Amino acid sequence: MKRIQFILLLSLLFSALSFSQSSIIRGVILDEANMPIEGVNIKANTGEGTATNSNGFYELKVPSEIEVTLIFTHISHKHVEQKFNLKNGQEIEYNPVLLIDVEQIATVVINTNTRLSIEGVVSIDPSTLRTIKGAQPGVENILKTLPGVNISNELSTQYSVRGGNFDENLVYVNEIEVYRPFLIRSGNQEGLSFVNTDMVHNVDFSAGGFQAKYGDKLSSVLDITYRNPVNFGIRTDLSLLGGSLTAETVSKDGKFSGIAGVRYRDNSLLLNSLETEGNVEPVFADAQTYLTYRFSSKFHLNFLGNISLNKYNFQPENRQTNFGTLEDPIALLVFYDGQEKDQYQTYFGAFKANYFANEDVTLKLVASAYHTTEQEYFDILAQYRLGEVNTNIGDENLGEVEFSEGIGSQLTHARNDLDAFIINAEHRGDYKIDNESTLEWSVKYTHEDIRDRLAEYEVIDSAGFSIRPPRFSEPNSQPYTPFAGPITAFENIRALNFIKINRLQAFAQYSKRTTWNDHEIFYNAGVRTHTWSVSGDGISDGEAQTVVSPRAQFAIKPNWQKDMLFRVAGGLYYQPPFYRELRDSSGTVKPNVKAQQSFHIVLGNEYSFEIWERPFKLVTEAYYKGMSDVNPYTLENVRIRYSADNNAKAYAYGLDLRLNGEFVPGTESWFSFGYLKTEENIDNRGYISRPTDQRLKFGALFQDYVPNMPDLKMYLNLVYNTGVPGGSPSYADPYVYQLRLRDYRRADLGISYQLVNPEKTYTSNWKKSVKELSIGFEIYNMFNNQNSITNTWVRDVYSKAQYAIPNYLTPRVFNVRLSARF
Template sequence: MKTAKPLLTGLLLLISLSIFAQTAVLRGVILGENNLPIENVNITASTGEGATTNKNGFYKIRIPSETEVTLTFSHVSHKRVEQKFNLKNGSELEYNPVLKVSVVQIAEVVITPETKIENSDVTTIPAQVLRRIKGAQPGVENILKTLPGVNISNELSTQYSVRGGNFDENLVYVNEIEVYRPFLIRSGNQEGLSFVNTDMVANVDFSAGGFQARYGDKLSSVLDITYKKPSKFGVSADLSLLGGSVAVETASTDGKFSSISGIRYRDNSLVLNSLETNGNVEPVFADAQTYLTYRFSDKFHLNFLGNISLNQYNFQPENRQTNFGTVDEPVALLVFYEGQEQTEYQTYFGAFKANYFLNDKTTLKLIGSAYHATEQEYFDILAQYRLGEVNTNIGDENLGEVEFSEGIGSQFTRARNDLDALIFNLEHRGDYNMDDDSNLEWSVKYTREDIRDRLVESEVIDSAGFSIRPPGLTGPNFQPDVPFNGPLTAFQNIRAFNEVQINRLQAFVQYKKTTQIGEHEAYYNIGVRAHNWSVNGSGIEGNNQTVISPRAQFAIKPNWDKDMLFRIAGGLYYQPPFYRELRDSSGVVQPNVKAQKSFHVVLGNEYSFKLWDRPFKLVTEAYYKGLSDVNPYTLENVRIRYRANNSAKAYAYGLDLRLNGEFVPGTESWFSFGYLKTEENINNRGYISRPTDQRLKFGVLFQDYVPNMPDLKMYLNLVYNTGLPGGSPSYADPYDFQFRLRDYRRADLGISYEIVNPEKTYTSNWKKPFRSLSLGIEIYNMFNNQNAITNTWVRDVNSQRQFAIPNFLTPRVFNVRLSARL
């Protein structure tokens, strides 16, 4: 296979138009412990701004936007409070701290944000929650899985599905720059680090559907990440048995330059060695990221985002025993392996973003990025299996071992897969902020995708001395009673070499306005996207297609005694095919694949209230998706194989509920519930469940601390998902097999002690350099539930039965973590 041209991270200088002035507004009321307002509280910002509360305790301060600013609230008779903020251009946030006389503040202070009506369709995840609650999944996905509508049933993977969509239907942005995932990964074991470095995050916004035209062309969700722009020097570090990370923040004294850089290393041996398959495993994942900002003047800012990721997964399996069946008739699968698997992928990503502030109303932006990925997947695995009865005699020295074999067979799998992807983007964005609380935003973007791919895979299955032929072959086959004299044929054999170029031209324009309808506050957003793409390549006839995607959102906040908000969002959403969606199950590229289309409507309600004198919010959303030109696919672990045609139609509908608030003073927790039903009709054969039809979902993120020892904290991360319809053989006709996997149940517990609390002052010399220092333990899968990601199908020659043997995920695992910040 040819190697793609080297990655060009050369300068892509840019200019861009943007929304508001370079400031944001913070307002609120400051109360004492007796719930009375405090006058003459001094509010000072680390960037020099200041304000004072009036006799009613109210204050208002304007601070720089897109910058991390530390605000200090001080009063002669009350304990000082410090809090960090990083607000978007033109945004407003209500922050109401409570100043206490002598009691130590719990956590980082209670924040009571009042969601602006135009952002009501977005879920915001506090950055401190991401950093405090790590979990088995190394990234923001560990928190996403507790949200309604988001389904993750594999703790080894950072892939997630949203409201019936698959892993390829989610957009991810970092500071308005689109980022990409690897292509070849087929198993969660092979995955390393999420692109998003939580040590560098300032803000996380997530939309599960009905999102605005300003976001790209995908069918399911948007994850919008904002990285920090530090205002002073800082260092943070995290070390655990699964790896470690270090992040460094810098800022010049004149405020013109700031940077944040992070290095991460992860070794999943602790979790992978707990799986049923024994062997030598070497999973090494590492990356380095940086985000730089230089303010040449008040009008021109230049930003750079860079990432290098190196990932290797080497595995030499030795044996596996899986016990299943019933208590009365236990059965075991015993497998002996020969061979090894080597998976490696490297990604290099660089992006420049230039902001030109034409005036207080207009900002122009130019974003240029380059992404280069080289991936290889090599393996030769011979698996010889025995299927038999298990010794159940208590006290016998052979208890639990296979005594009588009902079936003996072998399977040989081989792959030599290589992929080289080079993607360039150049985008102009602009914002114009009008005087009447309205805003106009637009963009034009060009993308060039150059993919070079070699796909070579084969599988041979032998059971009791005869070769199992592919199910699609015609002709009689009476094995083993009558010998088969035809040529031996591999059960699966795929060979394809593809060189594909895809050119895309995208544009959008959207208008939004906040207004009054009588005494009620209202907001609407109307936008439209256009996407043109062409597919070309070696041996491929060029094809050119265009789609138009109108979208709209409307929200109203009635002037009622109860704090209620109602909203509706929807539109026509398209997903033009990426390379993986163009490649069919035989590896051949089908350039005429159309964009999948979805009519999407979301009805939402937000009810904010107080309970126990603390803030709570209940968010309810009902949604419906009507999909056409659907590209059917099979899903095995995290690998997606498309049919590369538009032979199906589908639908999805459901209900999502989320209650969040201060169940414990000073901490934020939430409870989620989701109901989903999604089905598809392939070639008019009737509706069946889609691979992501996960009917019920419950998620809990709960934080607590010991009242008499507030530095001792805990978190509990609970997820329950009903089983996916992924329990059938990968080669099976989905209309013949609709078996579901077992329900997914998982509980992760973390307990930590803050040796150095940022809210306290210490006299000990060794503690003074630290802003925070904590030590903790984590218990993953606390109740040791046996969750499964797929089934292995083994044939019993004597009875001609096929057994579904679950491929279990990780059992209970203990981890130790040390976190520090200077």
């Protein structure tokens, strides 16, 4: 009897085991940006089910030897179905990519904006970047319409934020810091922005009070995310200023995806419209790629690469600039001889490895290298006449110089070469403690190897006299005693520097989002540390310096009937010196220059409401920066020259407002206003305006379409900035020269017509083969305003006067554009 019971028990166990034969399907579910999606429901037709965790992981046991259909669903994404027929005990990995469901996109946008709002971050729609091109296309063209961001040169991608200079802005692409060339002194010489807008998935921008996870700069953070493709596609853009081609693909199993783009830019259309006539060849080109390979659900490897080749050749011939007043019109006539040849070649590569240890821990390793070789060669002789202009209407010589008040010449020479190699190695990690709090950390090592030759001089002759530098101490008793001193150039700089800088950086920060008395609250607290040392040939090694930067944010969303959000952010922000900040105006490197320090406090409010049953948002921010150990600088076009001395203190305060929403149904537009005051006190001589003291700013980006012809669209990009200080001559005291440039006023208009709209269905065969096709017409500087970026200083020995002649920017220019996507 017991034997029979034992046999029956074994039979039952064998039947149960046979019935429970199963297999395992596991993986990670990602969106189009290669970001994990939490809360995806996975349901099998046999009844089994599960959901993804915060890192997008799932694991599901399903029956084997039969066909099983899995359905992946999420409220904000399109569902995916996949059939499996697995053997007993088989384990496979399946990593689907869910596309955004257009019917649910509003929910996604609201959730994303909520997260960014509490962090004080502005998010820009990538489609806006690709639509609003401008004279200098790129993300910077959109940034200039935001409050607190000032760009007064359409030939440049450099921007200043809340009183800072161009060197005080951080730029990241997929958490990898990127760099710009060093030697560029003019917007004419600038190439393309590093960011390729056709590859962008997400753009986040913070104008101050940013978190500790971002690096050590004083002003702003631009955080770019390149997208991971989900299918094959090609995008191209052609205009009179150049063109671009972008291709993307993904493997059948979804493990490999890649996007690559090439761009070509020729600014001749813009530069030939300037007052200085001559032969100009500004050619800029680059190639970028972003690749991703998913070895498994836990390990992903990314590669970001960029090659940029920029050449600027210029042979100026002549120039006439009219300035002065109606009562006293003056003209500057210049005849040139010589040429300028500049070349910038940059190479950048970075690997980023992501390891998802479990559902709560993500570990990252980033290694990058940046190499730039830059050449700045020119020999230009400029012979000028400064005189009165004929203002007699109807006279055949109207506008010509009739009487010369001064004559002279200027010879400039440069043979500047720079070779910089920068490597980085960084470990980043984050630990999700629970659904409401996260801990993030990083350790980063940087090595900078700079080889720099600076050889330039300037000789000025006015009315037959060679002008000596003001600091020249040789006594001159003419005409009573003959002067036997040597002929000296007005400016002569020669330096050869071989510098190495080692940096060690680290940060840790804690974020938590919770509720308090039915009010949603968010807070973030973190600290950064930065240690660096400078060494080099021919200089005494600098002492190792360390700074500690605590930062914090707090936001509260009250449980009110009105949708309001309040936030405050602040902390200590340091900017350890880069090579350019260590080199003074004579080319001498000072290794013990301290980090500039700034105390930030930012108060913000966001009010979301509806007008005409459409969403709008008003964002208001007030800020104050108190700066110490300031390294004073002069600004010449976009060239920054530091004193390499921490002998100043400064402050900046202001108010920024931005109203954005659907002024026209289905389109986003915004209007922004900013007030800024920033001053510095050098050597305790009293406060004067800093070079970026741009008091008032108004910007607008307006989009519209014809109601009866929605394929006919337009955009209007408006910028108004009050003038900044116009700079001072070389060696001059900035306290004497506080004259401001005229206000910057610019309006760019673009009109486009979509020949093929991706939201429509066509019967024509050629339209079926094209996903999107549009043709456009653009007017840059529509009202033909005369804007200036800086002054040329002309010295006249005869009249003992010194004239500030404005260097005008581009007048009205027309452009046509063709864009297509396949």
